Amino acid sequence: MPGKNTDFQHWARSRQGLVEEALNRLLPPADVAPQRLHQAMRYAALGGGKRVRPLLCYAAGEVTEAELERLTTTAVALELIHVYSLVHDDLPCMDDDVLRRGKPTCHVEYDEPTALLVGDSLQSLAFQLLAEYRVADSPQTQLKMLEHLARAAGSRGMAGGQAIDLEATGKTLTLPELEFMHIHKTGALIRASVMLGANCGRELPSKDMERLDHFAKRIGLAFQVIDDVLDAQAPTATLGKTAGKDARQGKATYVSAMGVEAARAMALDLKREAVESLASFGERARRLRELADFIVAREF
């Protein structure tokens, strides 16, 4: 369906444009002190990335007919948490990487202490924005969104997944162990992206929120499986980050656990399950379905 695809691409590009514009507006200006820190925050957050978490937030917001402006603020908060995690993950004491989103990593372009503070400050800014701007019908819902994002980012979410990843390096993980790691490392923030996007609009019955959450869990895992496949197969120039790193660092991945073909098949199965849970939403979940297709078909 090339027509549909073109329409999706147009939608995605327009939303990516809104996120870029809002990041540019909401990040501290580069000429405000401390200038170097603010420049580095902008360097890390602007002009790159697929913005998958923002797109999930926008797409989920269509299910609850959320206002675009609320979705943009929420999408920016989600992306800031993601970017902070990339900046810290790339540090020498972590993955020690030099390339991210097609550019030198933050600590290479600036320096290590600045990159540390960039990550710290981006995290604070994410919570600031969700507290400062009106992103939901009620302040109670907004507090729930803040709590959800903080849990997703913290030691039982994304940062915890990073810790599990560190401990697992060089070990062979079983598939359930691998899944446990990714539920934390990437899954938590992807779930938060879908749930917070939905929270921006009208309240859904809890049954419907569970359906969205089920979608998010399955598509989050599919995203990670494809990430592992791409790390093993795609060239660095396409990825915009160092390819083949997982194998060199002895990381447990879906490719090391089951091979490329089985991993791709697993991702397609997960996508099918994810999309099935959207059935009752009809046309309102169209962008979520299209995003699911994009996530498993992407080549970068």
Next chain:
Amino acid sequence: MPGKNTDFQHWARSRQGLVEEALNRLLPPADVAPQRLHQAMRYAALGGGKRVRPLLCYAAGEVTEAELERLTTTAVALELIHVYSLVHDDLPCMDDDVLRRGKPTCHVEYDEPTALLVGDSLQSLAFQLLAEYRVADSPQTQLKMLEHLARAAGSRGMAGGQAIDLEATGKTLTLPELEFMHIHKTGALIRASVMLGANCGRELPSKDMERLDHFAKRIGLAFQVIDDVLDAQAPTATLGKTAGKDARQGKATYVSAMGVEAARAMALDLKREAVESLASFGERARRLRELADFIVAREF
């Protein structure tokens, strides 16, 4: 007034006990995965420190007759932000320190990537708690508190002050430049401690909030001036952190800028100004006054 002092010490110890108990309860259990990360978070946050920010929060809460439970949750959030900043500041790429609160620093006791994730996770947890528990009369006030804490922690607050400190190392700063650095580095979180403590109780006229803010600004600076004096004069065993570090690292301090005697006199002046702005609060500001005395008279 030894009688008054004993009463203050009793008050301070009881509040420190409440914070310790609440930290123990609110930090993730050490036996929950990822265990090593959770152990390290507990290691960094429990059993140490003067808990100055929590005490300021409790003392400000007495001005607005805030419930103790709300103050404790808020005090924990403030302390978690402070502890996260210590863990990151001690990292090899920053101050590279081995001793904190009388124990090996987090990256020495565990390892560098774990310490990085400890700081990241403690920051998330602080915002989670302020969103999750009821800490104010209205959710609107609670959102304001979250925004205030996020700003105080971020690039135009504490993390920004750290960046200014990095750039200033090895340089001679003017007194206004030094003050600019400390307004960010320690001042922002100390102001947040007073303001958030007050926010836990009944709403004050904005004039009264400005008075509290004035108190917080002056006492925050006094706190930093005394910190510089103690770094230059107190032994490591008393401080529980490496003494004499500022001079060795070529840091600009109030002692390097004006000498020990003038710095002590400046701290006393700042305290006097701070306490003057509490005049209209009468007995309700008693603990804030006592804390101000403690902050400039402390020997560790």
